[in-house]
Amino acid sequence: MIEKLPWLTEEQKELADQVKAFADANLAMGEQVIWTREFPSDLLAQVAEKGWFGAPIPKEYGGKNLGVTGCCIIAEELSRICAALTAAYSVTMFGGVEQLIKFGNAEQKQRWLPQIAKGKLGGICITEPGVGSDAASIETTARKDGDDYILNGKKRFITNAGLADIYCLYARTSDSPEDRRKYRHLSAFIVERDTPGFTLERINELGGWIGLPNGYLDFNDAKIPKISLLGEEGDGWKVLVDGLNFERNLFAAGMLGPMREGIRYAVGHSQRRIQFNQPTIDSEINQFKIADMFARLATARLLVYHAAHLMDMKADAVMAATNAKLYASEAYERQMIDAMQVMGGDGWTQFYPVEAFMRDAKVNQLGAGTSEVMRMVLFRQGLRVMSEDLTMPYRKIHETLNVPISSTTRSKIAEVTEKSVLQMMADDYIVNPGLHMTKGDMVGLLQTTAEEKLVSVLAVLETKGLVHLLRDRKGRITHGKASFKGLKKAKPSEAYRWYPEWAKKLLKL
Numbered sequence: 001m002i003e004k005l006p007w008l009t010e011e012q013k014e015l016a017d018q019v020k021a022f023a024d025a026n027l028a029m030g031e032q033v034i035w036t037r038e039f040p041s042d043l044l045a046q047v048a049e050k051g052w053f054g055a056p057i058p059k060e061y062g063g064k065n066l067g068v069t070g071c072c073i074i075a076e077e078l079s080r081i082c083a084a085l086t087a088a089y090s091v092t093m094f095g096g097v098e099q100l101i102k103f104g105n106a107e108q109k110q111r112w113l114p115q116i117a118k119g120k121l122g123g124i125c126i127t128e129p130g131v132g133s134d135a136a137s138i139e140t141t142a143r144k145d146g147d148d149y150i151l152n153g154k155k156r157f158i159t160n161a162g163l164a165d166i167y168c169l170y171a172r173t174s175d176s177p178e179d180r181r182k183y184r185h186l187s188a189f190i191v192e193r194d195t196p197g198f199t200l201e202r203i204n205e206l207g208g209w210i211g212l213p214n215g216y217l218d219f220n221d222a223k224i225p226k227i228s229l230l231g232e233e234g235d236g237w238k239v240l241v242d243g244l245n246f247e248r249n250l251f252a253a254g255m256l257g258p259m260r261e262g263i264r265y266a267v268g269h270s271q272r273r274i275q276f277n278q279p280t281i282d283s284e285i286n287q288f289k290i291a292d293m294f295a296r297l298a299t300a301r302l303l304v305y306h307a308a309h310l311m312d313m314k315a316d317a318v319m320a321a322t323n324a325k326l327y328a329s330e331a332y333e334r335q336m337i338d339a340m341q342v343m344g345g346d347g348w349t350q351f352y353p354v355e356a357f358m359r360d361a362k363v364n365q366l367g368a369g370t371s372e373v374m375r376m377v378l379f380r381q382g383l384r385v386m387s388e389d390l391t392m393p394y395r396k397i398h399e400t401l402n403v404p405i406s407s408t409t410r411s412k413i414a415e416v417t418e419k420s421v422l423q424m425m426a427d428d429y430i431v432n433p434g435l436h437m438t439k440g441d442m443v444g445l446l447q448t449t450a451e452e453k454l455v456s457v458l459a460v461l462e463t464k465g466l467v468h469l470l471r472d473r474k475g476r477i478t479h480g481k482a483s484f485k486g487l488k489k490a491k492p493s494e495a496y497r498w499y500p501e502w503a504k505k506l507l508k509l
Contacts, residue, residue: 002260005305012069019052019077023257030081034356039163039211040085047078047089048119056097061113067312068246072253072304079257083360084212086254088121091159094247096122096168096190103188103231103239111227112166112190123164124247125155125191125217126240133373135170135240136180140219142171142187144233147226149173149189151219154201159367161215162200167191170236179234186236189228197222208360244369245317248325249307251368255332256304258357259297262339265354266290269343280342289338296331303327319381326374329364336361392441395431402498404431412447421457422466425482426490436470436479461486 002020004013026043033040047053055070057063064070071093079086097116100109116122131137140153151171158167173187174180191198201216230239267290270281280286307320336358340347347354365371383390393406411427413420424445428437443451458480461467466486470479482490499509 003301005301007305007309008069012066012073015055015066015070016073016077018050019074022046022050023077023080026081030085031353033082033084033211034350034353037211039088039213040082043081043085044088045119047074047085051117053089053092053119054117056093056101057113057117058101061109062117063113068249068308069305069312071250072308075250075253076256076301076304079254080261081257082211083209083254083258083356086257087159087209087212088163090250090254091124092116092120092122092164094243094250095124095160095164096166098243098246099168099188099230099239100190102242103235104190108190108227108230115165120165121160121163123158123160123167125158125167125169127155127157129154129156129216133370136183136186136237138170138172138186140169140171142173142189142224144173145223148223149226149228151189151191151197151222151224153219155217155219157204157214157367158217159209159212159214161203161213161217163213165193167193167217168230170240173233173236183237184234186240187233188230188236188239189224190230191219191222191224191228195222195224206363208356208363210356210359245307245311245321248368248374249304249311249317249321251364252300252304252321252324252328253308255328255364256297256301258360259293259300259328259332259335262335262354262357263290263293263297265347265352266293266339266342269346269352273344273346280344286342289342293335293338296335300324300328300331319378319385322369322374322377322381325368326371326378329371329374332364333358333361394444396427397430410445413445414447416446416450416453416457418457418461418466421454422461422482422486422490425467425480426487426495429482429487430496436468436481438479439477442480 004016008016029040029043051064052074054063055066055074056068057065059065071090075086075090078089096112100112104112126135126138128139130139140151140155142149142151151169153171155169167190169189169191170186171189172185174185176185179185197220199218199220201218203213203215206212206214267281270286270290271279273280281290303320303324307317307324310317310320336354339354340358343352343354346352349355369377394408394410395404396407396411397403398405413424421442424442425437428435428441442454443449446454455477458467458469458477462469466483466489468481468483469477472478487496499507503509
């Protein structure tokens with residue numbers, strides 16, 4: 001039995017049991033999709049009948065109010081059946097539901113949320129022929145026309161294309177450079193399938209996600225009423241970014257089911273495959289692969305449900321959700337590679353579902369934000385969130401050991417002069433010979449806030465060839481380091497010399 005995490009509510013634990021039982025009973029139906037390539041409409045109807053589309057929806061709109069965690073529980077189990085089923089469900093959750101809950105007014109919520117709770121599908125429309133990760137460059141336009149908006153543009157790689165009843169669409173409503181600079185140039189809309197001028201242009205043949213419609217949408221003077229606008233005009237970027245954490249985490253939750261199934265087939269197959277007069281599971285090589293598979297699954301589940309819990313508590317989950325998406329998508333691919341390797345040639349045949357899971361693997365590193373974008377987000381957010389922990393320690397020469405060591409006390413410069421600044425840089429060279437000082441490092445060594453004086457002194461030292469300075473695009477000094485000439489002027493050569501005792505004896509120094 002897969003672990004029920006201790007922070008789940010009793011209602012969420014009960015949901016987990018229900019969805020697992022449903023998945024167990026319908027695994028065969030999911031495998032049939034691999035062969036028939038038919039969308040599992042009957043299974044989706046059963047999911048709707050059980051009310052699981054209402055997992056995140058407040059009870060007053062016909063939902064169950066089980067939060068992000070509830071959605072992840074459902075996505076994890078449905079993904080064991082087939083990708084088409086879980087993707088149709090998950091995309092609906094982050095392709096209309098989440099945006100309506102957070103940004104919709106009372107009229108919009110009453111109009112659409114009860115329908116979705118009963119099983120109406122949703123889609124999310126960001127990507128365009130010329131726009132992918134750079135979502136701020138969306139070209140589709142929404143022009144105000146009285147009480148309506150007129151949409152023109154194309155969207156592509158839209159999951160649930162043609163199936164969805166509503167689409168959460170982002171379009172450009174302003175060409176003002178000022179609005180673009182402030183990210184106020186986009187707006188978010190809920191667009192219904194039967195909107196005149198809105199047509200399905202193309203269905204893609206994908207390398208995975210068998211049976212799931214994914215395609216291009218065309219909006220040619222498509223007229224939508226004002227009620228379609230989510231929030232205020234210009235709120236589109238805010239709506240889009242706010243929903244990314246939920247989207248990425250739910251996307252990751254949909255990888256957990258196949259990761260579990262991959263382990264099940266790897267273990268079951270290797271217990272029954274006999275080579276060299278023993279089951280292949282007795283091979284230490286296969287045991288190590290299976291051990292790694294257990295570790296990946298446990299780690300991915302903790303990341304996903306931790307992020308979901310943070311979101312349910314309305315806490316900041318940017319790092320958690322991004323990390324869950326990045327780790328799960330790469331762990332999933334490795335999981336299927338190892339499962340197939342343990343199973344040998346059988347794993348590569350379509351007679352076992354691991355091969356289909358493997359075909360689904362790559363899209364996880366592309367959809368809901370590429371792995372490269374996830375790393376960009378983690379880098380930027382990590383620097384921000386951990387800024388205090390990442391502060392470079394001040395280093396100076398230890399009084400008795402005579403070696404560079406971190407210190408909590410600093411020798412401050414009382415007066416900013418050419419001599420004192422050069423001396424400061426020479427001291428830094430002794431402890432950090434290969435590094436430049438940042439401007440912040442230098443300011444931190446001043447007794448007073450004499451930043452302007454420091455800048456002017458550095459400029460003079462630069463003209464004399466005593467320091468090397470680095471500037472940003474606006475010409476502001478960011479880094480500095482004493483030149484060879486500057487080091488000679490600051491201290492005698494003996495001040496920079498240091499040898500370990502063994503070297504002194506060997507070299508007779």
